[in-house]
Amino acid sequence: MHELIEKVFFGAFDNAVLRRAEDSAVVEQGGTRLAFTVDSYVVSPLFFPGGDIGKLAVCGTVNDLCMVGARPQFLGVSFILEEGLSAEVLRTIAQSAGETAREAAVEIVCGDTKVVGKGAVDQAFVTTCGVGTVPSGVDISASNARPGDKIILSGSLGDHEIAILSAREGLPFSGNVASDCAPLSGAVAALLAEGTPVHALRDPTRGGLASALNEIARLSNVAMEIHESAIPVRPEVAEACEILGFDPLYLANEGKFVAFVSAEHADAALGRLRAVGCAAQAAIIGEVAGHGLPHVTLITSVGGRRIVDVAAGTQLPRIC
C-alpha cells in the first residue's frame, strides 16, 4: 500500500504538502493554518462491539485532525449505499455519526449520498472529511520527534482489531472486547494544555503501533526504544493474540495515540492525560535514543532486544 501510494498518487498529485505524509494536510489559508483530511471507511461488519461504521468514520477524521494539533471544527460525510439497505440500518449509522460529532464538538456541514445497484457495493461505505485550525504556537509533525523525547501511549493496544475480528468471525472473545473507537480531541487538548511542547503525534490505526512508530522514525530520522513491559494490553486482548498468533504491536486501534514530548514535560503531560476518560491508562512506553538510521527497538519483558519492523501486509482486511 505504501509503495502504491508513493508511486501512483505522489506521481499524479505531487506537491509539498502531500509529501509530508501527515495524518492531515496543513495549509496556509487567509492567515490561519488550516488542517484538512479525508478517509474512507469500509469496515465489515457495519456494527461491532463498541461502535459502528458511522461512529468510526467520525472518530477517524476527528483524530486525523487532532494528530497535527488542530482543533477539529467541521466535517463532511459521504455515503455509498447498496440498493435495498434497510432504512433502519442507515438511520442508526447516521444517528451514531451525529452523536459522535456532537461528542467531539464538530459540526457535520456537508454530505452526499450515492445509491448503487445490488452487488456494486457491500452494504455501505462511508467517507468523511474534516477541517480544523492549528492554534498558533503548535508545531506538531511526524518529522519533529527529537532525541531525548519521551514516547507516551494514551492507552491499551489492540481493542479495535480484536473487537472487529470477534464480531466478524463470531469468536468467543466477542463479549469481552469492545472497540476503543473514540474521538481524541479531549485527550489531545489535555496533552497540549499549558503550552506543552508536543513534537509528534500519531494514532496507531492500520498497521498498529509498530507502523506508527516506524513512520515517525523514518520521517524524523531517529532511532527509538520502547519497553514491552510498559505497553498496556488488556488481558482479553493478550489472550486473543496468543490464540490467534497476533502481535498487539501490529493491531489497529481507533481511539489511541502516541505522543513525543520533551522529557522535562512528559510527567506533567502524562498526569493531565490520565485525567481524561479514554486515556486513563496512558503510559510512557519509551524514548527517542538518537538521530540517524531510523529504527524502532523493543526491549522485551525479559530484557531482550528486537527490531520492530513495519507491518508487511495487513493482519485483517476491512478493519476500518
Added chain:
Amino acid sequence: MHELIEKVFFGAFDNAVLRRAEDSAVVEQGGTRLAFTVDSYVVSPLFFPGGDIGKLAVCGTVNDLCMVGARPQFLGVSFILEEGLSAEVLRTIAQSAGETAREAAVEIVCGDTKVVGKGAVDQAFVTTCGVGTVPSGVDISASNARPGDKIILSGSLGDHEIAILSAREGLPFSGNVASDCAPLSGAVAALLAEGTPVHALRDPTRGGLASALNEIARLSNVAMEIHESAIPVRPEVAEACEILGFDPLYLANEGKFVAFVSAEHADAALGRLRAVGCAAQAAIIGEVAGHGLPHVTLITSVGGRRIVDVAAGTQLPRIC
C-alpha cells in the same frame, strides 16, 4: 433521495449550515468564509468519451465550490478499490485527476486508499472533498434569486448523460457525444468579474436543469419562466433524446451552470462568459417572474406553457 436526505441526515446531523442545502457549506473560520464540500463518484463505466472517474471527481468538487462563489484551493481524494483492479487503470485515473486539478489551479493535499475484496465494490469509487474561500463582497446562494433576475445557462444540456449512456450501452451516438465534464472556475470567475452582482448559481448535475431551477425556486421562494427556444441542446443530444424518450431538461451535466443575475448586468456578464471556452454557447434562457408559489414554467417553442417539475427518480443510475 431528497426525502431520504431530509429525514435521515438532517435528523441526525441537524444544523443551520446543512439546512441551507447549498452545493458547498460556507462557514466562518478565522475571519474568512470557508467553502467546504464532499461528493462520492460511482460512475459506470470508469472511462467514457470526454473523461473518466478521476476527472469527473475533481470537476464535481471544484464546481460545487464555485457554485457558492468560492475560489477553489485544496482538494482531498479518497479511493475505494476492488482487489485486482489493474495498476494501469488506477494510474490513468489518478493522472487524470491530477491533470484536472492543475487545470483548475487547485492542489490535491490529502487522500486515502482502501482496497476491498473482489465483489465488495464495482472496480473503483472515488470520493473528493474540497475547500476554498469566498471573496468578500460575494453573496451567492440558492436562496438569493430575486424577481427580475435574468437566468443565464452556460452552455448546451445533456452531453454528460448521453455520453455515459452511450459508453455503457454501446449506443451509436457514442462517437459523437462527449461528456461536458470540466472545471467551471474560469467561467465563474469571468461571470463574477467587475463586481457583477450574481445572486444564485447551481450546476445542473443529477436531475438536470429542471431540478436545479426547481431547487432555486423553492429556496428563493420565486416563480420563474424559461424559454425552450433559448436553451442550447446539441443536435446529437436532441436526436438521442428523441430516440430514447428523454427530456434534455432532466439530463445530467458536469460542466455547466445556471446563474441568476440582475437584469441590468446580464448582457455584460453573458459577453464575458462567452469568451471562456467551456461557456461559448452561454445564453439567457429566462427570468424570475415574481415572488411566491415557487415553480418553473417552460414557454415551449410553439408558444405553449408547461410546468417543469423536479425529476421523479433518476433517468439513469451511476451517472456521476
